[in-house]
Amino acid sequence: MPVPLSVPCLGDSAIRALIAEWYLPDGAPVATGDAIFRLECDAVAVEVEAASDGLLRHRLDPGALCSAGDVAGLILAAGEPAPPLSGATCRTLPPAGPSLEAPLTPLPFAPRTASASPSVVARPPVTVPQSITGDGGEAAPAPSAALAAAPMLRLTVRLAGANHLCGQLSREWRPAGLAPLIEDVVARAVAMAIAERQLLAHFGDSVSLSIAGAGDEPDTVSAVTARMPFREAVSVRMAASAGSRPDGPVVATITSFAPLGIDDAALWPGAGALLALTIGAPRTGAAFQDECPLPETVATLSLAFDPRWLTPGVAAGLLARIRDLVEAPYALLAG
Template sequence: MATEVLLVKAGMTMTEGSVAEWYVPDGGTVDKGQPLYRMETEKIELEVEADASGMVRHVVPAGTTLEPGGLIAYILAPGEAPPATLAPGSAPPAQEDGVLASPIARRLAREGGISLASVTGTGPSGRITEADVRAHLVSSPPVKAPVAGAPPPTEAIPVPAEVLASPLARRLAEQVGVDLGRVRGTGPNGRITKEDVEAFAAGSGARPTAASVRSPLGRMAGQAVPVRGMRKVIAERMHASLQEMAQLTMAMEVTMDEAVKLRAALVAEWAPEGVKPSYTDLVIKAVAKALVLHPLLNATLRPGEIELLPQVHVGMAVALDEGLVVPVIRDADVLPLKDLAAASTRLADAARSGTLGLDDMAGATFSVTALGMAGVDFFTPIINPPNVAILGVGRIREGLAWDGDRPVKQHQMTLSLTIDHRAVDGAPGAAFLNTVRELLEAPYRLLV
């Protein structure tokens, strides 16, 4: 029987994706595990591997945008006939506006204030790509009425359309005045990443542009910001989370003196290997160990039952300019702390450069979100469905505690746990928080 190839779902917030490129032509052969196609969403681009070996028959051409789980191809075993429903050479499905374009191209056109109908597509079947929109913006920039009192614009360096670079790298290059044609890419296939642009700018003294020196308020004042793309998905999911769950938040103080000492020692010890653990890494490890002891918080609520999940996969929230993504540290309970710290660094870097893979985004059983770097002590994190709990991490601050009859300085941190009261009562939630606190106050237990 033919193996169906379905458009993968890269994370719970994904609503549509595009088959940006077929790596195996229609009628070509593929081996299981070999890259089959490149998928593109408004958040990420990723390479998807074949689940079977055999002949590939495309159902949709490159450039088609559809919902996750949509049928895009078949893989046929030797001698197997294609399904009767396969229509070779069929035209790509029409988009809502009659224009065939990738999600990133559509977003860029909206941001640039241009109509896709005025852009010539160079992709498969005339599909408009990101490079097409950027080329159009350079050749025919939208005309905007001058604003009274506004400073004269500073010329930005056009980003060459043919350069292979991530969307974040392109945006940063335009902001700091870097010519991407002069930047050496270190990503897959020589792709230029945000870090490559930052490194080049630091070494070349790139000139600032008006966009890089103007305050965010100055850029946005007097404008209405449309709720769309990643922001629209986040808005819908967070609202649904609060509407559908009985969410309760509780907080607990943690003494972090020993954790501060341990982290300093580990930073020095692991520096030769390029691993720099963060305080959030210590919290994630403590959470993972605590979830083993308190399985009700490592669960999902289904109709008529609470399913206790067999693996501990901790999602870590990463803030981006466009919104929030939650890559996943898998098997965090058994992963050594050094490997966990390396994994969290890789995932955060991939999130910011738009290179997260499918496995990086799927399957979180619990989530951790930190706002300590913004000076926040306590907040009420919103649960990421279908999880039943999430932990918020505040800043580490100096505080006072009593040692007998005298005050002593301590490093203190507030943990904010939100639970779904339909699945978890207050007492089990408090017990979980106490376990996390005990592990962080005796952090050498995180190393075993």
């Protein structure tokens, strides 16, 4: 019977791991003890070995995210058919031997998707009138099933530290005409938080920052990476022309509605992005010291994420790290 190559548990903190590399191709003969593939997570990298002799069949591609117990592949005896996959059509292996001239075709696998829950914010259906699309025009394609119900997380972040940093740097950089904004601090925090996590850094650390234009003015969009010094990121944002777009792909989109006075909003990840973070307009909250209320400036950060790649726990940890960097922002000046 088929011997599964299961993903081992890498620890309580490793919710998901990455199929970093298959050492042997699909259909290759394997022997007991052969190293088959490598798993990676934030903490460790582990090689998974074959438990028996046979033919190797892949079920997860390199770069796929998986959890403990998932079947990454199978080891089959010569001529043994592979078991069917739930929701997918399975092919039968031809008998092994010298008559095999063409390489084996990898088995299809069913991608894991997250279902919507009561805490999920669903995207409402939108009907585009013909007066907008024009005669013969086509409306934008419907979102994928995973993004049609993108999970949302929100938290309140204190801005005292970020405001102090922006004020100090504005004075220091006045000769160069540079003036950082809260949006620059948040964008830098997002890029650094993503780069700190190995599973997310696999997708890159470039994020786009969009500041909503007031009135009929188009948004101003710039790209930020964790490797870019904070001063350079501010310079790039100030040099970006209204309506511009980043040249390359981004792992996250950041949108500020502060110029419009909107203190809470939600956007879905765009094409190719795993995360969409929105910044609400600053508002006055209340902190307490010795039971006395003290006013403080706060803002709402909202995070929508693609559930095909991130679990709620990973997304929540990422958002909490972004909050910590924004509230204690001097770490953002490193690099």
